[in-house]
Amino acid sequence: MKRNKMITLDDIKRAKKNLEGISYNTPFTKAPFLSETYNSEIYLKKDNLQLTGSFKLRGAFNRVANLSEEKKQNGVVAASAGNHAQGLAFAANYFNIEATIFMPEATPLTKVSGVKQYGANVVLTGENFDEAYAAAKKFTKEHNKEFIHPFADDDVIAGQGTIALEILESNPNLKQIIVPIGGGGLISGIAIAAKAINPDIKIIGVVATGARAMKESYRSQMPIDSTSVRTIADGIAVRDVTPKLLDIIIDYVDDIVEVSDNEIANAILFLLEKHKLVVEGAGAVSTAAIMHEKIDIEDSEVCAIVSGGNIDVTMISQIIEKGLVKSYRKMNLIIKLMDKPGSLTKLTEIFKECSANIVQIDYDRDSIKLEFGEAQITIALETKGEDHQKQIRESLKQNGYKFKQI
Template sequence: MAKGIITLEDIFEARKRLVGVIRRTPLEPSEIFSQMTGAQIFFKMENLQKTGSFKLRGAYNKIASLDQETQKSVVAASAGNHAQGVALAASEAGIAATIVMPEGAPITKIERTKIYGAKVVLAGQGYDDAFCRAQEIQQQTGAVYVHAFDDPFVIAGQGTIGLELLEDLPDLDAVIVPIGGGGLISGVACAIKEQRPEVQIIGVEALDAPCMKEACRLGKVHELASAQTIADGIAVRRPGDITFEMVQTYVDQIVTVDDEEIAGAILMLLENSKLVAEGAGAVGIAALLHKKCDLQGKKVAVVISGGNIDVNVISIIIERGLVKAGRYVRLRTIVSDKPGSLQRLLSALANSGANIISIVHDRIKPNIPLKQAEVEIALETRNSQHIAEIVETLQGMGYVIDILK
């Protein structure tokens, strides 16, 4: 097999450096997702790694390789996970760290990076803007730049996940790995293919940020005009030069999933496996659920790369997911403004089996006729058919019903 720039020996060396630093995250079988997909699914839970993602592996391996007598500071750009990995690794090594993050980075990721001891600079609207600002800082200060993905030591560190996968599941058939700039999949693919070349390596990108897939299509590194996705950890416009070469050498297939599919996977993991995954961490299961790759009957490891998701985003995803599944609905109607009118409506809803979450009764809106009141009700329902039955019942009672989006 043609060798990539990173060797298997590099990855084994990285593992030695990481002893006592990282957690060996579990590889857990998922019966319910196996039933859903027709494959034997195992989750590599890097969302349980220190700092909440796999990024500590590569960041620590890079920083541990530096001559700490002469290298006193590092700088990096990150959407959030690499930031925390670099901050913790630098703190452990007694090195100052400056991290440039996008202005829209999740507040939790910004605050945790600060807690780990790094100076945070906010710049631009995405990773690529932050990367440009970090390079300026590096040139001004002479600090060592710790690239989020296009660095041999970083890639080797991420590759330790591949070593663990083969040790924990020797008869593995396929691995599904998120792709942003390509550091994670490059390391994992090298570690596995150099030992078990028959194992299938499948990468997953966000549909609106397919930088590696596009580069492979063109046969050269290419920068996208934009990379907008809820999976901020893989919202990268340009893949790495090293990672592009390694993906061409080791990766069998790249597929894409859209934001609705990613959001649905986040919700499914939360509800069915009690796993908190960020957008990037959920793309692998999204690809399986939406049949983007044919792995029926295969033993498949899915890398859940991180769990650092903003709770506000989780709240939105949960609400939208429940609406889509017909398990949550908001209705609006008009009732007479007299005793017993609201009770009649609520009794009808109770008899229908719906659970009332909230209700707003407003009789002073300017556009509501006198002696009438507008009622908005949020309901917990069983499914879309249940909603249709409720609406039909209320319409039969004379109510005009609007379903609010």
């Protein structure tokens, strides 16, 4: 017996009408590399290609579209880690109303800029979403504005549920939909719509290990808030659990799994390299759950929600660099040698003979840790795999070098 009757398939269909001509019916395409590796038909729903770079446009626009004219004129307020903010800013701009968005101080610049480009006022405050949320609620009350919650709102949930309508129109035979979970609005909307169309479909949620309150609450069947959150998936870095959304998730969701930041980073790099998709941390968790075998998907038809693509370029750079090292395509070494003419030339000849390309080099002869007459080289090499790196290490040892791989 379903306990929550507040949001129906009809509500989600009405949201779809509100979004006609506004949100994209984003690509739903097979993921060939994932499908081949995991012996399943795996599809990606690419809402990272949505108009504002995230699914959040759907819920925010539907909420604003349903406001009375009086409430529209008073202006709207939101708290957001970034994607809801951009969606609401776009909606406010579309309806020509004022929007004030409270965002955590650590919000990536790309998301802050994305909000400002639609003309919204941005207030950076707090260390996480929940602190920004408290400030936004206070401002709303003091200035008689309309607060637009990023997930605990029927119209917002209904808007997010339109993703499920598009997915099942594309493939009615799906067996599972894998969905990121932060506050729970996305998975609630998708689950309500999908289960109404096909009660046998499985809905699997994915949280980040550093923001696992919803998973713990789901297991315990009662709200359990986290004391802190820390994850590269800032879009799902939610500390507190909303009881209403937990009720929906308990009713409609079949399981919740978690992925670590390293697993999320692996998925970001995989999607970038293999599928040419720029995806933020929250948008990559569904793929990460498949890649790291957190879900039983063999011989099934599965859709992973790619929920957003608003990732800071500095984060992409870090993920790429670490990914290259982990996959043995980059090798970082600290090497000691004699500080005299020709020493560096002799060292680089070894790398030349091993066909290793030098991409960065730093020469230090002044460190107090060095003996007089010694120098220390920090060098980065492009390499061709684990065996190639082993060959380089053996060559250095044979030539008498002391070194450390970092």
